Amino acid sequence: MNLLLSIAFVLCWSSGFIGAKLGAGTASAVTILTWRFLPLAVILMIIAAFSRASWRGLAVRDVARQAMIGVLSQSGYLLTVYYAIQLGVSSGTTALIDGVQPLVAGALAGPLLRQYVSRRQWFGLCLGMGGAAIVTMADATAGAGAVWWAYLIPFLGMFSLVAATLLEGRSRVRVAPTVAMAVHCATSAVIFTALALSAGAVVPPAEISFWAAIIWLVALSTFGGYGLYWLILRRSGVAKVNTLMFLMAPVTAIWGALMFGEPFGPQTALGLAVALAAVAIVYRADTSSTRARSRNADTCEAARPAIRRAPSPASAGRPGRRRLP
Template sequence: MKPLDRAWAAAFVVLWSSGFIGAELATRHAPALTVLNWRFLLLAPPALVWLLVRRRRWRARDIGAHVVIGLLAQAGYLYGVVAASGLGVDPGTTALIAALQPVVTAAAAFALLGEPVRAKRIGGMTIGFGGVALVVSADFSGGEAPLWAYALPLGAMLSLVAATVFERRTGPTSLGPIDALAVQFLTTAVVFASVSAPLGAFAPPASLGFWSAVAGVTVLAGIGGYGSYWAVVRRNGATTAATLLYLTPGTTMLWAWAMFGTAVPLLAWLGLAVTLAGVALSVRGGTTDRARSDPELARSAHGRGDQLRP
């Protein structure tokens, strides 16, 4: 990876992981659905203003594509994870199910996008999954959720995989990265407002702690996390972006250690080290293949610049 690619990757891992910490803080004051509703209602006005100010002639097909991506990557993924937690699915189990995403994404990208997968990348993903399993097992507490509730994190994982592959396949490039996020935010705001209102979860609590947590998760995870995710997808491919998600459980663990003083067992540190090794191997193993399968990236590698595709 080039230096700018590494910077995007690091930003993605840190900012995406911040969403779990923000959710922990916000759900101390309100139900998860209320948190998600107001996270996107805060994003909707600036997103709408941005699109009105831009007033570009975007292709209707591309706008529709990003509506679908918003439904899958934001509404579908976040609701699946949060609803599973509300039903008692252990966070460790959710993390393990989510950790299947790189393998599923790699298979889907190979079958549908023609992104090659080398043995080195497969080995790296396998090692990375083992590291995630160590991190999660160090703090696994079981759960009392009904059996069907485990379909929710599985559905969330598949929803993000589908969004990632769909974005790469359709290539809705008439919208820039910020334009695309704005469409996705507006779409998701409508979805969560429509769901939370009839369920009595629309009204927010009059709590400074709630609003500060929601504001933090909105900026860091909502804008930063998803923005950097799609930047990595566009620059380095769907499989690389998915593989980096292996680092989020360990990074979230470090966030919790720094902010809440949560103890980090030795096994978790070992798991984090194993995960780092697996991700490094997988990303390195996929760089050459990605350049071969993406002529634009190959040109960039020969000095044509580091800009995101418009």
């Protein structure tokens, strides 16, 4: 089940970069993002309103925390990704810069979330970064046609997503997925609609390709990629879900080559192989540590009866008491 979820997550998250590329030729970034989240937010809020049990026990600060997570993980992250792609940065390179996230999240997860990364996992993370760098160099030498500072924009989105991940990890209250998605999308809808109104870009184009990109983004990227990100994060932790991010760049590069004719050569294939090896190393390290913790727990549980039966040092030499008649 975990393997299937991981595969689905990689494909759906990668589809977001392709969807951004599909809509980039028909409208501005804020127009695409407005119509991606505005109808979706209305539907999700209606669904969340009928599931009143999901709101029980939530304080105002819990909802405010989810709103802040939505600002960081959707508004801040997506706006930078779309803007970079519109400036000419290829979808594969944008996904690759996003691949730096596992190293940043892994470094911060220990002191902030008490989720420490083992040496083998660190080796896998660094190896994955190497695979991501190989794909980036291949794209840069092919000439994407973007100005140099455009490559710095996705880094802002990467830090925004890391901040959202750590903020969610430090939350003591578990919010129902329907409520979290509704709050995140409603927050993004308000922000993107305000930006579109201020820029005079709220009116959507009539092209079929625009609405096809919107459907693509809502179905695959929001429900698939974004929903699975938080699901895997809760089930497996920061290190594992962020290691999967290393696969986004090679997989997106394959999609970009097939759909848009973006370059995909031997160097990109090598980067994909290195990224796959990195994910395998991290997953095996996590599985080994989980088994070790399970064995230690079983050993301690088996030793407890013997500990209870053993006499204490104080009573070992104490003579037995005689019962009075």
